[in-house]
Amino acid sequence: MTMKNYAVVGGDKRCALLAELLAKSGNSVHAYALDKYNLSDAIVKKPSLASLKDKYDCVLLPLPLQIEAGYLNAPFSINTYLLDDVFSLFPPGQKVVAGKVPHSLFEKAGRLGVALFDYLEREEFSVSNAIPSAEGAIQIALEKLPITLNRANCLILGNGRIGKVLSQYLAGFGAKVCVSARKYADFAWISAFGNTPLPTGDLTGKISGFDVVFNTIPRLVLDEKLLRELKPEALIIDLASSPGGVDLFAAKELDREVVWALSLPGKAAPLTAAEIMMTTVQNILEEWGYGK
Amino acid sequence: MTMKNYAVVGGDKRCALLAELLAKSGNSVHAYALDKYNLSDAIVKKPSLASLKDKYDCVLLPLPLQIEAGYLNAPFSINTYLLDDVFSLFPPGQKVVAGKVPHSLFEKAGRLGVALFDYLEREEFSVSNAIPSAEGAIQIALEKLPITLNRANCLILGNGRIGKVLSQYLAGFGAKVCVSARKYADFAWISAFGNTPLPTGDLTGKISGFDVVFNTIPRLVLDEKLLRELKPEALIIDLASSPGGVDLFAAKELDREVVWALSLPGKAAPLTAAEIMMTTVQNILEEWGYGK
Amino acid sequence: MTMKNYAVVGGDKRCALLAELLAKSGNSVHAYALDKYNLSDAIVKKPSLASLKDKYDCVLLPLPLQIEAGYLNAPFSINTYLLDDVFSLFPPGQKVVAGKVPHSLFEKAGRLGVALFDYLEREEFSVSNAIPSAEGAIQIALEKLPITLNRANCLILGNGRIGKVLSQYLAGFGAKVCVSARKYADFAWISAFGNTPLPTGDLTGKISGFDVVFNTIPRLVLDEKLLRELKPEALIIDLASSPGGVDLFAAKELDREVVWALSLPGKAAPLTAAEIMMTTVQNILEEWGYGK
Amino acid sequence: MTMKNYAVVGGDKRCALLAELLAKSGNSVHAYALDKYNLSDAIVKKPSLASLKDKYDCVLLPLPLQIEAGYLNAPFSINTYLLDDVFSLFPPGQKVVAGKVPHSLFEKAGRLGVALFDYLEREEFSVSNAIPSAEGAIQIALEKLPITLNRANCLILGNGRIGKVLSQYLAGFGAKVCVSARKYADFAWISAFGNTPLPTGDLTGKISGFDVVFNTIPRLVLDEKLLRELKPEALIIDLASSPGGVDLFAAKELDREVVWALSLPGKAAPLTAAEIMMTTVQNILEEWGYGK
Incomplete structure (x- = not known):
């Protein structure tokens, strides 16, 4: 230039x-x-x-x-x-x-x-920022989890930009990665990259085994019912901008650990x-x- | 059901x-x-x-x-x-x-x-079929190349469905993968997944080092000038439906090996x-x- | 049992x-x-x-x-x-x-x-612990580096247990990973997994481009001469048990940032x-x- | 030189x-x-x-x-x-x-x-040749299987040089990869790289779900009993040098498809x-x- x-x-x-x-x-x-x-x-x-x-x-x-x-x-x-x-x-x-x-x-x-x-x-701005966001989320998981990401059961809510990048980087550790989405095409993408798709609208009864949940969807997904299903020691990392995707009041009542991580690119890298x-x-x- | x-x-x-x-x-x-x-x-x-x-x-x-x-x-x-x-x-x-x-x-x-x-x-139909298409393309490369994909210099033209899946699978072999695209957002996606972006409209002078070129773009990209730049032993695999992306006449004149692979999903899997x-x-x- | x-x-x-x-x-x-x-x-x-x-x-x-x-x-x-x-x-x-x-x-x-x-x-004890060690090293890199691991130039000194696991996990981020080793067979392993081998005994003149160096070799490798060659903002993470692999005195003189990370498995996971x-x-x- | x-x-x-x-x-x-x-x-x-x-x-x-x-x-x-x-x-x-x-x-x-x-x-000779061997094995699987490697259930018998490289490349397709081994340390290596270990000596009752089995062990492993357990349409690719690892007589009796692939490096690349x-x-x- x-x-x-x-x-x-x-x-x-x-x-x-x-x-x-x-x-x-x-x-x-x-x-x-x-x-x-x-x-x-x-x-x-x-x-x-x-x-x-x-x-x-x-x-x-x-x-x-x-x-x-x-x-x-x-x-x-x-x-x-x-x-x-x-x-x-x-x-x-x-x-x-x-x-x-x-x-x-x-x-x-x-x-x-x-x-x-x-x-x-600018689409390229959002895509590029998904990289430091995903890395920041992984940093939090590494800091907070008492177990390794290798073989950890990870759930990512949402297969948008951050979900796509994060699922790839987590899989690089040999983690077991499920990604939730709503569209059939996203299910196909998730499978194509070797991960397991789950329907966002139908998570009940399917999330009790996860060690860590990353939310990328900016609307309430992890409500009291789903929080109750998670195992007590599961870690929740909410990457969605306000209002976030976790019922924080219920999480507190249930003593679930939630990290609400905003503006990760500027912090992580x-x-x-x-x-x-x-x-x-x-x-x-x-x-x-x-x-x- | x-x-x-x-x-x-x-x-x-x-x-x-x-x-x-x-x-x-x-x-x-x-x-x-x-x-x-x-x-x-x-x-x-x-x-x-x-x-x-x-x-x-x-x-x-x-x-x-x-x-x-x-x-x-x-x-x-x-x-x-x-x-x-x-x-x-x-x-x-x-x-x-x-x-x-x-x-x-x-x-x-x-x-x-x-x-x-x-x-x-149906978007999910096209995404799902990108998987057998990518696998079929890799099968052809494995059959035709006298070198391993590991450390091979691979160029994928186009970062659409097949380009995205193929680049990922090739990288799994430890190949060196460049992907061409036109949009800035695609450059960011390509980088996010660890591969190297190239501008589709500006390939001249940049393709002489590739061992294999996979085309996924259904319009003429590899014209005579670019074909001439490729090294003589480079393999070209054209995955684009008719009219394809390679000037087949020029390729024949220049003795470049082109495999035009159509309807791969039904053949490969x-x-x-x-x-x-x-x-x-x-x-x-x-x-x-x-x-x- | x-x-x-x-x-x-x-x-x-x-x-x-x-x-x-x-x-x-x-x-x-x-x-x-x-x-x-x-x-x-x-x-x-x-x-x-x-x-x-x-x-x-x-x-x-x-x-x-x-x-x-x-x-x-x-x-x-x-x-x-x-x-x-x-x-x-x-x-x-x-x-x-x-x-x-x-x-x-x-x-x-x-x-x-x-x-x-x-x-x-027990060999399986050491191999298994290489996983939390590698994750702990990545956690430190994520915390300390102002850039993303994606596209970062990473050097791992030593292709032992931690080197093998760490190189794989770093590559999962789309980092550019070089691994140093002494034996020809290790060079072949490093290439097989898609990374770039470097000779441990002949690093001079080859390390000025790295953003982060992970040492796994428990003897002095990063001496004053090599430290001087590293760019000033490079991060050094020493994973080797005592006496470590970095001339800490020279590093301090040259104002190079060194993190000596011991007993990572118990800390990281x-x-x-x-x-x-x-x-x-x-x-x-x-x-x-x-x-x- | x-x-x-x-x-x-x-x-x-x-x-x-x-x-x-x-x-x-x-x-x-x-x-x-x-x-x-x-x-x-x-x-x-x-x-x-x-x-x-x-x-x-x-x-x-x-x-x-x-x-x-x-x-x-x-x-x-x-x-x-x-x-x-x-x-x-x-x-x-x-x-x-x-x-x-x-x-x-x-x-x-x-x-x-x-x-x-x-x-x-020369160790480096054998390690380097594991790469074209693994690629040759994948070529055969791509040619013979009517399904994609993506999401296929793959079993590799043996975690030696070829087993290590092959498991990595298969995983790159999003295949589900199990690797058999005898030593605890190998189980740890297999897990570290995100795959699932199985004990070579205790496969009975565990192999009915595999779509493809790659053998790398140069002694009889797939005997009549195990062959009988495999599903009829499973593909067996034997990479072990003579006498191979498959009871070929029993395989023929049971109508199991076996490809005995020798000298792959020179053929594949x-x-x-x-x-x-x-x-x-x-x-x-x-x-x-x-x-x-």
């Missing part, structure tokens, strides 16, 4: 590492709202957001863009910033990439003539997570018409 | 085995246009198509339905049958499953009130292929409202 | 879990020198060693038998015990299994007519580690002439 | 390809008793054995050295040669490598001052098999004191 002029605004360690990676690749990088992170000298640190008025080839906002509604997600800044104020600074035509953008901000961006893109609309962001930004820019 | 009343009409060994499997599972099975195949006593052999006028729970036609246009694909029959004549026999409401049904027959079925379903519209048909038929019937 | 009468004497969590597993399998189990561990009611707790004078089917001592030379390894006891005193209690003919038994104690046992066996003389002990004890007893 | 002066004497396609590989690597190669094979111009063809009196860096005899006792294995020669005559030609000190050398010839070589080495004494020979010869020469 030709070198570009980036602004990285706010965000967590993953965003800071993204800034470093972009600088290391020879780009010009300006950092805003990262004042508490110890960035290298290759990056220009900006004390205020004022110069976001200047046009950049691309402005990189965090993923997720906001944690408290309406405010920029900026854990490494001593200040707080209203997203409305941030967006008001951008010159018309500014290209901006952010993650988990609320509908209202897309509208605002449209009115301001700002070209706004969400990481999560922050550098790879930053590389995935960088690649995705470059793919977006390429499709927006920037040459290599 | 509750037992049912099937007619199996025409088709190759796979269809004959399908009839046997259905009978073995306790269904009532009537065979038409399979007179030269040595069917077991569990199956009622019908000397003519006349009693197709009777209603069956389901009539199973071949995959593909026709080889010569307009005629039933019936290699095990001493007679030939016009598809129009076959369809005219069915009573209104008859459920029929067939494969590669031409558009005109769907129209005819509609007019006759016949409920016609194509195997190929006819019993599994028949089981896949049976499962698919049962899934179709279930969704048409038959209970288990 | 027929039920037996065991004494479990001292040891860490793994030994305590071994006592529990034996009791759960229906054996009679007496615990000594485990007074601070919260054992279940199925186990008879003995306040002093005095009744070790009684004959048991088998007495199970810890692995390792001693940490401070001459003393029983008994971290869950409030007392300390001289091994000489413990052995003096055993009646002639007593069968005893222990781990890492010093030569002098074998002599003493011989004079006392005690039949003493070392876990570590204490329950599996206890099961391995139980299986080994049963195999020993079976060969000593006890029937099933 | 520095270039050397080789004589290749007799042998099958594998030996002819070995001659070609050595020539391609820049060595001087003289071919004897290969007159019917169409060798390239890079090789000097010798019309008689007379000039074997000249000293070569190494003389390469076939594997196996003899098929009919006392005669050189030379299927590509129009003549026959007594091994005694061949050995009488060698000058004292001649280095010779051959395969499956009978004891009497070692004696003769000793008396003549000929340095004779057997390929089969002749070029790789020749490369393995070349590497082994070079390793032998290196250890005999030739520098690289």
Whole structure:
């Protein structure tokens, strides 16, 4: 790619590492709202957001863009910033990439003539992040289980991106892997890769033998009845974003161990997570018409 | 499933085995246009198509339905049958499953009130058949290559169903597997499973090192220029249906070895292929409202 | 197996879990020198060693038998015990299994007519423990590396039991795995399983690209020269028992991150580690002439 | 390696390809008793054995050295040669490598001052050849089985070199793989790699479910009783050298399908098999004191 002029605004360690990676690749990088992170000298640190008025080839906002509604997600800044104020600074035509953008901000961006893109609309971003998510889940299982994954009975709920990658990596340990799904085609995929399919809608009576259950489905699957069927020492790792897939109240009552693991890519492999962001930004820019 | 009343009409060994499997599972099975195949006593052999006028729970036609246009694909029959004549026999409401049904027959079925379903519209059918296809492709490679798959440099063109399964099975031998794709998301999938992605549109200069190339893309990919780049002893296995993905004329001129392998499931694993048909038929019937 | 009468004497969590597993399998189990561990009611707790004078089917001592030379390894006891005193209690003919038994104690046992066996003389014990060791090593890598194991460049020094298992499990993540060995036959094994062999004696100039190095060789391999060649951010995980395989002084000088991971089976998977002990004890007893 | 002066004497396609590989690597190669094979111009063809009196860096005899006792294995020669005559030609000190050398010839070589080495004494030769053997066995299974290896129930008798490699490659297809062994340590290895161990000595009552049995043990294992237990359609592939591991008479009586597959490396992957020979010869020469 030709070198570009980036602004990285706010965000967590993953965003800071993204800034470093972009600088290391020879780009010009300006950092805003990262004042508490110890960035290298290759990056220009900006004390205020004022110069976001200047046009950049691309402005990189965090993923997720906001944690408290309406405010920029900026854990490494001593200040707080209203997203409305941030967006008001951008010159018309500014290209901006952010993650988990609320509908209202897309509208605002449209009115301001700002070209706004969400990481999560990129299929390759989600697939790539399934890898550190799966590895993070395995790390938790290795830490928590008193038995080896080798020969452990593992159940993965859901054969989406994370389910597909996780089932493969678990099988690599010689674990016995069942994967639940709803579609016949998914049953065929699960069998093709040497694992055992189970119907998600019909788990009752089939899960008492599992040592560990990984949930990837973002709706209630492990209800009280199923939790009761699990053996008491089974470990549950919930990888689904809010509201998760486990009845946490029932799990507590029944004394089942549940680890709700969110935002694994940035935790399990922050550098790879930053590389995935960088690649995705470059793919977006390429499709927006920037040459290599 | 509750037992049912099937007619199996025409088709190759796979269809004959399908009839046997259905009978073995306790269904009532009537065979038409399979007179030269040595069917077991569990199956009622019908000397003519006349009693197709009777209603069956389901009539199973071949995959593909026709080889010569307009005629039933019936290699095990001493007679030939016009598809129009076959369809005219069915009573209104008859459920029929067939494969590669031409558009005109769907129209005819509609007019006759016949409920016609194509195997190929079922995603699970295609996924399941990717397994025997991949195994058949590996069998050809094992037969033809003078080197082991272990450490062989393998290129798979296309990361569709067959590409995904084949890449996994080849990697199981310790082969070095590259897979070509066009979408960024596919690159991520290929990497996630430990293989190396290549862009399908930009292969020039990158394929001289491969010992074997498996094509799964049903349009011309290996043109004269790419064929010339391959080393002379490289083996090409084309798994794509007509027109295939290899310039066969150029390959002959350049003395490159090409195996065009069609209809692998029925050849590589006819019993599994028949089981896949049976499962698919049962899934179709279930969704048409038959209970288990 | 027929039920037996065991004494479990001292040891860490793994030994305590071994006592529990034996009791759960229906054996009679007496615990000594485990007074601070919260054992279940199925186990008879003995306040002093005095009744070790009684004959048991088998007495199970810890692995390792001693940490401070001459003393029983008994971290869950409030007392300390001289091994000489413990052995003096055993009646002639007593069968005893222990781990890492010093030569002098074998002599003493011989004079006392005690039949003493070392876990570590059992090949199946060492092979089985390679599994939790490899999983523990992967856990450390997942925790420490900022990148994913998928596509990471991994070097394993040594193709012994742990090297063989670890290389396989790492490859399951889609990591790029090199394994060093000295013998031609090991090179062939490494290639057969799809990984890349390197000569242990000739690593100079070949290791600058690795993201993580796992050492399994119990003699100095990673000397200052090789450490200098590794990239600064490479992670080193030393799995070799004392004296280890890394020049720790040089590593500190060069600011290379080294994790010296000892006794992984008991830490990574204490329950599996206890099961391995139980299986080994049963195999020993079976060969000593006890029937099933 | 520095270039050397080789004589290749007799042998099958594998030996002819070995001659070609050595020539391609820049060595001087003289071919004897290969007159019917169409060798390239890079090789000097010798019309008689007379000039074997000249000293070569190494003389390469076939594997196996003899098929009919006392005669050189030379299927590509129009003549026959007594091994005694061949050995009488060698000058004292001649280095010779051959395969499956009978004891009497070692004696003769000793008396003549000929340095004779057997390929089969090299562990790396046997390990490397396990790869084409395993691939050849899988090729046969793919050709003969009417079902896919994916989800097939596979039994491998013996966890030696071929058993270890074959179990791994079969598992790569998503097959269900059991491996029989006699030692506890082998049970542990089999489990470590995700497969299921069975005791070789106690198979009765455990083998009725297998779709395919691969034997690697060179003594009678599948006797009439076990053959009777196998399901009628099970396929048996015997990879063990004479006398094999299957009661062929009983198998015929019971109408069980047995493929006795010998000398697979040269058949399944002749070029790789020749490369393995070349590497082994070079390793032998290196250890005999030739520098690289």
